[in-house]
Amino acid sequence: MADGVERWTHAELVAVVEAEGMLSSIRRLTGHDASMWLFGWSATKSQIGTDLGSIHRFSLRNVGISGLAILRLPPGARPFIQVSGSEGRIPYQLSMPSVGKRLTLHGSGFGLIAPSVLINNISQGVVANVIHPYRAARRADQHASSLVLTDAKFLPGMEGGAVSWDETGELAGISMLPISLVIPVACIISAISPYISGPKQTLLPSHFAALNTTSLMVARQAVTMVQVGQTWASGVVISKHGHILTNAHVFTSFLDNVSNQTLPTLRAGISLRVRIDSPQNQQWVDDCDIVFVSESCWDIAIIKIPETHVLNGFLPYLPLRTRSDLASAKPIMKGAPLFAIGHGIFGPSSGVLPLITSGVCSKVVAHNQQPVMLLSSAPVHRGNSGGVLVDTDGHFAGLVTGNGKTSTGRTITHLNFAIPLEAMTDAVNAYLVEEDRKYLEVLNSPSTRVDDIWSLRGSAPVWEPLEKVASKL
Known part of the structure; x- marks a missing residue:
């Protein structure tokens, strides 16, 4: 994957080996024969083109739950993970994983739907429980061979992904079906050592930024509720003069399509009002103007x-940092903590202040070396549209646009999308200075590639004939 463009290559299946001790752990977990544990997706259906939202059942016997497949890339193929070092081994610890220890799951949930967007995402969580293969694990290697359960969000397509410890960034294991389970690295090393060896590597840098709760509360005060007709969404005040940033889709179905109007206008009978919150007071504002509604992605x-x-006499707002500010700031990277702030779940009648949910940046999708999409694991719900993603210092990181959804309409709350600050700061800040809508028109003409990314348009891999591949080796 380079600059949002996926590359595919052939791989050779070297062997399928058993992860020792896993079936024993699963038998303890289920209380009976592990091969009769029914859960997950149908083993008789092809994953490609099926409805990933429908839950079917399969027997663990059918999917080889404790099997590990070893693949080998052809010589000269670009590695997906850059490695360094010369120790000739992958590090692992024989100490038992402890409950509460933080870890990161690396995978490609729903990856084939839109590879450039959904391949190589992350989800973070903690060790929820440890299941020993034996009721009384006596030796260190028996502790290390324990099945790990985690609360990290597991999406279809993430099975087989690497799991790393947040504290060290080192490999902890591999994720497995049917729920958020982890095959520990000690089992993997034991199973694959006759076939493969690799240099020591770290999957991700650690992110232990301290949370500035005061700045987070200031950012929360800038988040408003936007009610259009009987529906509601979120918005964020971005200037002391009362400008509010929100989503275009909040208004699209309510706009009057009269072509000679200068500003976007709601149809007759559709009302617009905004609620501003503070710890002491809530105020509804009815006479709002719609300045701009994007017609693009x-x-x-x-x-x-x-x-x-x-x-x-005070309007709380969250300014958009300028391009020069961003040049001297630490960029949002995959794995960085993020917080979503918005009016999810609870509607206008509740009077509830904006909710704050936590997660990490699952992925930064870039085009021409500029971020064009943020994926976050911070849970968002109905009403969060137009809310804000902030970093640990309460700085504006992105504008929440929505969740991932299955073809049946089921919301995936831990997979959400946001427009990064870098994609909008020039146009919006230029408008705020002169209040001239001409600066916003650039948002109506994104590049074709950006439109493809936001439309989740991906291409299936195009395979060369095997004889042609062999001739290149």
Whole structure:
């Protein structure tokens, strides 16, 4: 994968080996024969083109739950993980994984749907429990061979992904079906050592940034509720003059399509109001203007409330850092902690303040070396559209646009998408200076590649004939 473009290559199946001790652990977990544990997706259906939202049942006997497949790339193929060092081994610890220890799951949930967006994502969690293969594990190697359960969100397509310890970044194991289970690295090393050896490597740098709770609360005060008709969404105040950033799809189905209007206008009978929150007061503002509604994949809209509508003479807002500010700031990277702030779940009548949910940056999708999409594992729900993603210092990182959804409409709350600050800061900040909508028109003309990314349009791999591949080796 380079600059959002996927590359495919042939691989040779070297062997399928058994992860020793895993079936014993599963028997302890299920209380009976592991081969009769029914759970997960149908083994008789092809994953490609099937409805990933429908849950079927299979027997663990059918999928070889404790099997590990060893693949070998052809000579000269570009490695997917750059490795360094010369120790000739993959590090692992024989100490028992402890409950509560933080880990990161690396995988490609729903990856074939849109490879450039969904391949190589991450999900973080903790060790939820440890299942020893024997009721009384006496030796260190028996501890190390224990099946690990985690609360990290597991999506279809993540099976076989690497799991790393957050504290060291070293390999902890490989994820497995049917739920968030981890085959420990000691079992893997034992099973594959006759076939393969590799240099020591670290999968991800550790992210232990301290959380600035004061800045997080300030960012929360800038998040508003936007009600259009009987529906609601979120927005974030980005200027002291009352400009609010939200999503275009909040308004699209309610707009009057009269072509001679200068500004976007709602159809007759459709109302728009915004609720501004503070710890002491809540205020609804009815006389809002819609300044801009994007007509492209950039799901951005701007509304403005009169400057007279402030709380005690003060309107909390979250400024968008400029390009020069971002040049000197640490960029958002995969694995970095993120917080989603918005009015998810609870509607206008509840009076509930914006919810804050935590997660990590699952992936940064780039085009021409610029971020064009953020994927986050921070749970978002209905009403979070137009909310904000912030970093540990409460800085604006992205505008939440929505969740992943299955073909049946089921929401995947831990897979959500956001427009990164870098993609909008130039246009929006230029508009805020002069309040001239011409600066926003660039948001209506994204490149074809950016449109493909946001439309989740991907291409299936095109395979060369095996004889042609062999001639290149």
